[in-house]
Amino acid sequence: MKPAPAFWLVLSLACVVVVLAQGLPGEGVQRGIKFPEHDRQTGRLKSLLFGATAVQQPNGLIGVTGMRVETYTYRDNARVLEMIVESPACVFDFRTKTASSSGPMKAYRADGSFTLEGVGFQWCQTNSQLSVSNQVRTLVRSDLFLSPSKSSQK
Amino acid sequence: MNTPYFLLRFLLGLCAVASFAPAQIATTLPGKTTNQFTRIEASSLEFDRDKGVALYKGNVRVQDPEMDLICEEMLVRFGSSTNRVAATNAPAANGSATNGPARPLMGIGGRIDSIIALRSVVIVNKKDKSRATGQKAVYNGATDIIELTGNPVLETEQGTLLGEIIEMDRRNNRLSAKKARMDIILPPTKTNAPPAKGNLPATNEVKTPVPPAKSNTNAPPIQPKTLPKKKRDTQA
Numbered sequence: 001m002k003p004a005p006a007f008w009l010v011l012s013l014a015c016v017v018v019v020l021a022q023g024l025p026g027e028g029v030q031r032g033i034k035f036p037e038h039d040r041q042t043g044r045l046k047s048l049l050f051g052a053t054a055v056q057q058p059n060g061l062i063g064v065t066g067m068r069v070e071t072y073t074y075r076d077n078a079r080v081l082e083m084i085v086e087s088p089a090c091v092f093d094f095r096t097k098t099a100s101s102s103g104p105m106k107a108y109r110a111d112g113s114f115t116l117e118g119v120g121f122q123w124c125q126t127n128s129q130l131s132v133s134n135q136v137r138t139l140v141r142s143d144l145f146l147s148p149s150k151s152s153q154k
Numbered sequence: 155m156n157t158p159y160f161l162l163r164f165l166l167g168l169c170a171v172a173s174f175a176p177a178q179i180a181t182t183l184p185g186k187t188t189n190q191f192t193r194i195e196a197s198s199l200e201f202d203r204d205k206g207v208a209l210y211k212g213n214v215r216v217q218d219p220e221m222d223l224i225c226e227e228m229l230v231r232f233g234s235s236t237n238r239v240a241a242t243n244a245p246a247a248n249g250s251a252t253n254g255p256a257r258p259l260m261g262i263g264g265r266i267d268s269i270i271a272l273r274s275v276v277i278v279n280k281k282d283k284s285r286a287t288g289q290k291a292v293y294n295g296a297t298d299i300i301e302l303t304g305n306p307v308l309e310t311e312q313g314t315l316l317g318e319i320i321e322m323d324r325r326n327n328r329l330s331a332k333k334a335r336m337d338i339i340l341p342p343t344k345t346n347a348p349p350a351k352g353n354l355p356a357t358n359e360v361k362t363p364v365p366p367a368k369s370n371t372n373a374p375p376i377q378p379k380t381l382p383k384k385k386r387d388t389q390a
Contacts, residue, residue, distance in 0.1 A: 116199070
């Protein structure tokens with residue numbers, strides 16, 4: 001007795017599924033990932049790490065592209081975007097909640113009045129520490145820190 | 155001469171650089187937006203947002219339209235996050251530096267607790283070319299006083315002010331020095347007297363040592379206005 005064509009079709013699909021399950025290029029890529037960090041006392045969201053893509057690496061780290069970190073402050077229980085850190089790529093250690101990269105980075109205030117650029121950074125999400133290793137360059141809009149006499153003259 | 159002002163401005167610049175704070179500060183300051191920026195470069199930066207501390211390390215250079223600063227390390231301490239928010243919500247003071255108390259030093263991060271510039275501190279005023287040097291410059295936000303120590307020297311058109319500690323009281327717009335000494339540079343004299351043997355020096359340097367103050371006490375404040383203005387006029 002010959003197997004029915006449907007049987008072969010099902011068998012073929014099963015083989016495809018098995019092959020896919022064993023791994024294809026791009027397998028394990030997650031898109032639009034978010035790693036939040038909350039204040040342990042208040043429970044409020046302190047910072048949020050976004051990633052365009054995230055790939056699990058063999059050493060247990062997570063390769064993230066299109067990284068963006070947002071930090072927040074609160075006024076009258078309203079959340080206010082405070083600082084933004086961006087990098088084309090970084091490695092995120094989920095255990096220590098630390099993002100790091102030897103590549104370029106940029107940080108700036110939400111209103112754009114402050115910009116920081118550097119090469120090589122580490123962002124520790126639990127204690128909100130940012131370290132920039134090399135070539136730190138900062139631009140600050142001068143009119144934000146005029147002396148009282150000068151600002152009153154305007 | 156506006157050296158205290160540019161020192162203040164430098165310190166304000168530091169706090170602005172290191173602070174990542176709510177955006178509302180921009181609305182508290184009057185005046186229109188300018189295209190002028192202050193550029194700050196350093197080898198590395200460590201910023202602790204929770205503790206409110208920022209540390210710039212290695213070849214720190216602050217370039218401002220009005221002044222330059224060079225030092226090896228800059229440490230900025232901010233008030234608590236709550237204070238920063240409260241400070242940024244406060245209305246801007248309209249008093250001038252000479253009338254009434256000065257507004258607390260504000261950066262992007264709001265109220266500043268202290269700013270410390272360390273090691274080989276050089277501050278140059280681009281306008282009048284005055285120059286202040288020392289090993290340490292500390293701004294205390296509670297007292298509004300900037301203290302320059304470590305063989306501080308303040309070089310101006312009128313002369314050079316040296317002392318153990320040079321203090322700039324921002325609140326009272328006062329400059330004082332402990333164990334101070336002022337070296338006044340006189341302009342070249344225009345007389346018909348025959349030249350002395352040898353070459354005349356371009357300038358005559360007169361050293362007028364000030365008796366050192368008692369220990370642990372401030373010397374009488376040296377008002378910038380009391381500097382010999384006549385000599386300045388004759389130079390022009």
